[in-house]
Amino acid sequence: MNFRRLTLIALLAAALPVAAQEWPNKPLRIVVPYPPGGSSDIIARAISGPLGDALKQTVIVENKPGANGNTGTDFVAKANDGHTLLLCDVGALAITASVYAKLPFDPSKDLRGVAMLAYSPHLLVVHPSVPANNLQELVALSKKTPLNFAVTAIGSAPHLAGVAVEKATGAQWQYIPYKGGSQAIGDTVAGQTQVLMNGMLATLPHVQSGKLKVLGVSKSTRVPLLAQVPTIAEQGVKGFESGTWQGLLVPAGMPAAQVTRLNAELTRIIRSPEVRERLVSQGAEVYTMSPTEFGSFFERERKSWAKVVAQGGVKID
Incomplete structure (x- = not known):
């Protein structure tokens, strides 16, 4: 046993x-x-x-x-x-x-x-119809008439990055919340919203196709794929990175x-x-x-x- x-x-x-x-x-x-x-x-x-x-x-x-x-x-x-x-x-x-x-x-x-x-990094992009080619022009435009700013969700990193830019520059955004990045991108491509901040991975294809216009990159240094695009920090928001x-x-x-x-x-x-x-x-x-x-x-x-x-x-x- x-x-x-x-x-x-x-x-x-x-x-x-x-x-x-x-x-x-x-x-x-x-x-x-x-x-x-x-x-x-x-x-x-x-x-x-x-x-x-x-x-x-x-x-x-x-x-x-x-x-x-x-x-x-x-x-x-x-x-x-x-x-x-x-x-x-x-x-x-x-x-x-x-x-x-x-x-x-x-x-x-x-x-x-x-x-x-x-x-x-986040890309700051606008619909091609928006008559601004850099952050300063975008801010000036928003002060005349607040611009619709698409956010992937209230409280998301892109939303808070937009808030940080707004506070630093005096821009006037009207935040439009969505249920995710793909929907926010879709409405900005369609012109339903005018401004968007979103991750480069999902947003870059629409920049490359000409459906969105990129005005800034939220990185401390420029990115090789968009070497001609200045960082947001270069455009007056010192130390900005998201x-x-x-x-x-x-x-x-x-x-x-x-x-x-x-x-x-x-x-x-x-x-x-x-x-x-x-x-x-x-x-x-x-x-x-x-x-x-x-x-x-x-x-x-x-x-x-x-x-x-x-x-x-x-x-x-």
């Missing part, structure tokens, strides 16, 4: 590492909390195939827009299946707690950063071993020549971090944007 018991215990002990290695044992979902076509969606679809190959499981990209990104984020924060991931604008997520009086989740406690993937950071997060309870494995695979994928070149050609920079570095970055972003939110008086009940 004792021999049989010991044998059974030994077999179970030997099986435990194998079971742990079986993750993932079903398809994974990458939830993008915005409509299709935005920067996060573009990156999610760029990495889903290679990630599926690496993990030997199907990886599905699922868009869950709503409540300025909070619907999809809350869904992932409460997921406990070990196979639901979140890919979003990390800056926007860091802003959320400062903008909303109440949230169904706590981004600092309920989510865990796995890997940073990419960064793209952008869209895409990263992958998981529910806080996901085991460390799975987080480590995901980070390693995603870092390899995003640095691979085919994915890197695809993103760089659209204006994004590959930007990787360890989970610990991600956590520190998120806290810095949260504190930094909290100051901008307070200065702009942006609040949602």
Whole structure:
């Protein structure tokens, strides 16, 4: 009896590492909390195939827009299946707690950063019919008649970047909120709104096609793909810099071993020549971090944007 018991215990002990290695044992979902076509969606679809190959499981990209990104984020924060991931604008997520009086989740406690993937500066663009060719002319025009400024969502990073420019220059914007970057871009291309600030990854194709006119880049230095376009800092807003950071997060309870494995695979994928070149050609920079570095970055972003939110008086009940 004792021999049989010991044998059974030994077999179970030997099986435990194998079971742990079986993750993932079903398809994974990458939830993008915005409509299709935005920067996060573009990156999610760029990495889903290679990630599926690496993990030997199907990886599905699922868009869950709503409540300025909070619907999809809350869904992932409460997921406990070990196979639901979140890919979003990390800056926007860091802003959320400062903008909303109440949230169904706590981004600092309920989510865990796995890997940073990419960064793209914001582009300040206008509909081609707007008679302005630089920031100064745009500001002067807005002071005569306030201009409709499309924002991906109230309290989003592009919205607060617009607020910062407005405060620094005296511009007069009339903010028009949307449910995501693709819708904000679409209405600006159609001329329903006149001004837009949005991530370069999703906006550059419309600049290159002539459907939008770019007046400034929100980076400390000019970007090679738009070398002729001055930065917003060059045009009088000293030190101005903002952008869209895409990263992958998981529910806080996901085991460390799975987080480590995901980070390693995603870092390899995003640095691979085919994915890197695809993103760089659209204006994004590959930007990787360890989970610990991600956590520190998120806290810095949260504190930094909290100051901008307070200065702009942006609040949602």
